[in-house]
Amino acid sequence: MDAGERSSDSTTTDDGPRYGRPAPGTGDGPPRRGWRRWAMDTRPLRRPAYRRLWASTVVTAVGSQLTAVAVPKQIYDITGSSAWVGYAGLAGLVPMVVFALWGGAVADAVDRRKLLLVTNTGIAVTSLLFWLQAVAGLESVAVLIVLLALQQAFFGLNSPARTASIARLVPAEELAAANALGSTVMQTGLVVGPLLAGALIPVIGLGELYLIDALALCVTVRAVVRLPALPPLTGAVKRRAGVRQIAEGFRYISGHKVLLLSFLADIVAMVLGMPRALFPQLAAETYAPWGEGLALGLLFAAIPVGAVLGGLFSGTFSRARRHGLMVIGAVVAWGVAVTGFGLSRDLWLAVVFLAAAGVADMVSMVFRGAILLSAATDEMRGRMQGVFTVVVAGGPRLADVLHGTAGAAFGPRAAVAGGGLLVVAVMLVLAAAVPALRRYRV
Structure with a gap:
């Protein structure tokens, strides 16, 4: 990679023991052999601080999905209208996008541990308010939408700080493994959470789902309390977190080809190739x-199930050094799998293709996340993660519009297959035109 694209604090400038890093050259152990080479790389879990952060994710990954199911269900029960469910989704997306961008700037200006404490507490309080309105029987869509917007604003502030903190808790060579561990947990939550919500709603009702989520978030708050302090590395320099700082983040991306291409790779894959609509x-x-x-049910479950399987067998790819090539290969593989899905008339073959797409998506998530943490300096990591949150949330929604329109015009199978082929073509053109990504090594 170019000198200007190299992180100034990659593995040697941080205070290792303070942030849970081992002394150089220790702690890795002998290389894994046999089937263990394929199993998930759990080295980051040896770092106590990262282990606490990850363990809290295990709990909240499922708990957050309970609320994600309960809110649209309650809105539909009140209104009998899917349109209102869609409006609520938009009401949650807008504050999440706005506060993710601002939250990235805040995460670069303050102690990230303190920011995580405030935002996780805020998310827990909103879940508790969801429970109270359900118990009180308000049946007010306006109250639900306001609470959802508030919760998504806290999430937008929380996500950049949470992800940017990982680079301070594990060494650079374990960033891919740490991302694989976190992404696998989140994808597992996407599968288990809705299934659990569906099973619990007839038994305990909607209100108690909110309460379970609030209690799960208390576990997260306790884990964050036990993290080390994560102040800006520039210590004495006071930073602001306003529009100017957000703009600096976008200028930073435009000046670093590796970062720009990592974002474009996700936009290409999701906007052109996500066929869920x-x-x-x-x-x-x-x-x-x-x-x-x-x-x-099988179509919606196949991609996250594939992603979970990819995470469970991530031992080999999480140790790869050529992160740029891994992103390119994963996006191309996603496009090929989506094309195969579009051409499939057999349901079970279609599910296999979607599961393969899920594996490719997991690989892409792991290495895009590792690139953002390793190629950006610490004072920019929060803002990079803020933009990343917006791209991840916005890309599939744009894809819903694009694929829905294309499906109406050309038929669903042609729209899906055409989108997959476009992903392959555009990604290969980008990789050929801008060599920075394919040359990037951790």
Whole structure:
């Protein structure tokens, strides 16, 4: 990579013992052999601070999905309208985007541990308020939308600080493994959480789902309390967190090709190749002989299940050094798998292709996240993660509009297959035109 794109604090400038790092050359142990080479790389869990942060994620990954299911369910029960569910989603997206960008600047200006304490407490309080309104029987869509917007604002502030902190808790060579551990937990939550919510709603009701989420967030707050202080490395220099600092983050991205290409890779994969908006139509038409309900459930579950499997067997790829090539290969593999899904008439073959796409997505998430943490300096990591949060949240929603329109014009299978082919073509053109990403090594 170019000298201007190298992090100034990658592995040797941080205070290792203070942030849970081992002394150089220690702690890695002998190379793993046999099946262990394929199993998930758990080296980051040897770092006590990272282990606390990760353990809290295990709990909240499922708990957050309980609220994610309960809110639209309650809104639909009150209104009987899917349109209101969609409006609520938009009401949550806007503050999340705004506060993620601002939260990235804040994370670069303050002690990230303190910011995590404030924001996790805020998320827990909003979950408690969700529970109180359900117990009180308010049945007010306005209250639900306000609480959802507030919770997503706290999430927007929280996410950049949480992810940017990882680079201070593990050494650079373990960033990919740490991202694999975190991403696998989150994807597992996407599978287990909704299933658990569906099973619990008839038994305990919606209100108690909010309460369970609030209690799970208390575990997160306790874990954050036990983290080391994570102040800006420039210590005595006081920073602000305003529009100017946010703009500096975008200028930083535009001046560092590796970072810019990592964002573009995700936009290409998600906007052109995420076909979820067409799942209902495909389930009703192409895969109807297997049962529309079964087909729809399998289509929605296949990608996160594939991602979880990819994470569980991430031992080999999480140790790779050429992170740029891994991102390029993963995005191309995603495009190929989506194309195969679009061409498949057999439901089970379609599920296999979507699961393969999930594995590719996991690889892409792991290495894009590692690049953002290793190629950016610490004073910019929060802002990079803020932009990353916006891209991850916004890309699939843009894809819903694009694929829904294309599906109506050309048919769902043609739209899906065409999107997958576009992903492959555009990613290969970008990789050929800008060599910085394919040359990047940790």
